[in-house]
């Protein structure tokens with residue numbers, strides 16, 4: 534997909550644009566159907582653009598992630614022949630880099646220490662007020678200062694997205710009180726370090742986009758192209774997630790793969806194998822078929838998958 538000029542990979546002097554996409558699951562449970570759909574979308578987009586597709590394990594939240602789930606997720610992805618083109622990186626090995634980048638923001642006073650609790654922020658709908666009123670102690674989090682910047686970008690699937698008040702109304706945590714870095718900071722640094730040129734991810738992440746684009750600006754980096762596929766929802770209209778007890782999917786199960794492709798607008802006529810299905814799907818993938826769709830409720834025949 535090319536909604537803007539491709540980045541030149543930083544480690545290449547070939548003088549030619551190379552697509553690099555990724556799938557970055559959090560190992561808080563086994564892979565479920567919604568994650569398979571996301572993994573497939575990023576894979577198909579990368580392969581249709583003759584690009585590399587990389588798996589990264591987003592285990593930055595050490596309180597929720599388990600190494601055993603990482604292994605299980607990778608095994609399931611491999612069983613669907615979704616294999617990383619490069620050795621798989623794990624965020625928990627990269628905390629020193631996150632610390633260095635937080636320091637850059639500290640030096641420019643773009644972040645501030647904060648001791649606010651969820652309870653004290655409840656009167657602000659969980660957002661952080663412009664000024665921090667907490668009393669500091671030794672343990673505190675680091676938040677990004679609010680900004681009046683407005684971000685707009687062209688999302689190949691969701692159309693033109695404009696974020697007017699996103700940065701004004703809140704100050705996201707970049708490092709938590711318990712010393713874990715936030716997803717927001719880690720994902721931007723990792724995508725930049727791995728020269729990711731294109732993000733294809735679930736529509737639930739649209740709301741984090743402005744903050745990420747802002748971080749790219751603060752570090753003076755060029756952001757990747759970003760597009761958001763529809764979120765697969767359960768009968769209550771909620772995202773299928775580990776939080777609402779989504780079932781693990783069966784490994785290497787062709788019918789499950791075909792149903793996942795169906796939600797990406799690809800209906801294949803009984804391919805004989807997973808590898809055949811994938812190579813057909815790479816040709817058939819057309820993000821514009823999903824234009825402006827943010828949610829796709831699971832069809833009745835697929836309710837057993839969650």
Ligand SMILES: [Zn+2]
Pocket residue numbers: 646647648649661664665666667
């Ligand atoms: Zn505060």
